[in-house]
Amino acid sequence: MGRTLFDKLWDIHAITSLGDEEWLLSIDRIFLHERTGAVALKNMQKKGWAVRNPGQVFCTIDHIVDTFPGRGDETLMPNGKAFILATREAAQATGITLFDINDARQGIMHVISPEQGIALPGLTVVCPDSHSCTLGGIGALAWGIGSTEAEHAMVTQTLRVKKPRNMRVRFTGRLAVDVGAKDMALHLIKEYSVTGGQGFAVEFCGPAVAGLCIEARLTLCNMAVEFSAFTAIVAPDDKTLEYVKDRPYAPRGDNWSVATAHWNTLFSDPDAHFERELEIDCSAIQACVTWGTSPQHLVALGGRLPAPELELDPARRQNMLRAYEYMDLKPGDAVSDIKLDAAFIGSCTNARLSDLRLAAKILRDRKIAPWMKAVCVPGSTQTKLAAEAEGLDRVFKDAGFEWRESGCSMCLYAGGETFGPGKRVISSTNRNFEGRQGPGTRTHLASPATVAASACAGYIRSAADT
């Protein structure tokens, strides 16, 4: 009987069975950030526990830190500075590697860990951050954990994990020109609901996934947590190896040969069994945007907002009604009539170089609508520097966008910055929950291309219309 890619990675890391389907798994890399990392490191110190292998633990400052040019330790979030200082102090005391505010390697953890070659194919990578599943895009087995589990991983270099079931999602057919990985992820969630992946490790495959660049695969896997999956993964291929080669922390010399030989075995066997298999025809995927407060509240650009009466599940219908109230929208409204206040390009979902290039292509020689506030926050300092080397910063600034330092920024309210109550934002991020971008802020999730086109129009628009 063949094994799935996930089964193979599980077996490689399984130290021992703990009974009841729970296993002790070896953890290869641990990544922390200043919001959930500092509290874990501090608690370990209090209990007298040491980091077992500091060389395998990395930390960045991304969540609370300001993204304004010339930033320091002070943050808009009251007491945010305390998190940064505590993280710096704990990192020094424990000997883990910290990418601090002025380090050229600083950035959002899920952007910098593949960028630096810290997350690699076949590794188990955990972070106290739910979007750790992003790293499945390079073939890593990565998932989000809490603070207690982060401590557990640091002290023991292991985690106790119940084995999830296998799901495969095959994307067939061709994507339309204005449709990208973000639309694929949102489409999957809409079709199978925000709980469709519950209890599963999901492998994405098929010609459309093979056709995606590595950065787009990271975007696709990023939203697996919004699908309630344990994690998602794409089997490493030649593109992956090309991406990984010569990254600062990637293996070199003899180690490179040993590693690539291993990576070439990382695929699902033809006779491997998946408990659930889904197939999505990419020609059915349209560029889309969320209208409500759940990622499954999705509508095609150019469409109209759905009628709650058509939702058969009463609890979901109730959620739709709440969402209409929070978002100040009505069923039947045309998406193209939704007037925006702001646009945001950033986050671990869509703020890599390829995303910024896509957005810049639309913004070139255009201006944002006069009433709009628009902000671009590159996913990492390296991304920012690379974009500047190509002159993309000028394109964003000339269009009227603010061009920021790297961090999570207004994807969430952790840094205390927000577009404000009642403001309607089109955003390249991953969560449109009530209050996610600040109290009362209304979020419409979309691809960076859609965000750029909408920023110019001041209304929700497709990049195909520009």
Place this chain on the structure above:
Amino acid sequence: MTGFKQHKGIAVPLLRNDIDTDAIIPSDEMKSVSRHGLAEGLFARWRYTRSTVRMQNSEFVLNSAKYTGASILMAGPNFGCGSSREHAVWALSEYGFRAILAPSFGSIFRRNCIFNGLVPVVLAANDIKTLAAAVEPDPQTNKLTIDLDSKEVLGPDGLVFGFSMSEIELEIMRKGLDPIELTLQLDDSITAFHLADRRLRPWVY
């Protein structure tokens, strides 16, 4: 954390789908680098009216006198989805909750519950509705009991619903065990595994 075998308490219904951890503890309520001081921020966006001075929102169920002292939360499916922040569990525990009943949980949140002694009980949505209806006439009297030995939720009028949970997780919660200490008992296996793995995958270390 302190474990328990049985807990009897007042149960409060919050039967919405997909209550995420941003709703349970908003970002700006995580005010210090600590596992404590979070109860005040629990459900802050819903519990308080949006004025500069914090006022209780009388329409929110946790503020209802009827459910004062609640220690069991009855929720909708996918409770605790979203952000991994363990602060959501710390806030619920500090507020006084000992168990959450829901048809399903966000997977990271669920694990966080286990390690903090907040019991995540999976029951069918209809069973939770039945319990909520039985509690509703007089929540202070019609209490629920969570029994970790029999793996049952006992309600008024002889209502009994069984739930399943692994023996390891039950043991952690009954005795308030520290998972790190449990795993350190396997230290020899871990060391041996890493020695062997270092030879197989030298590029990892």
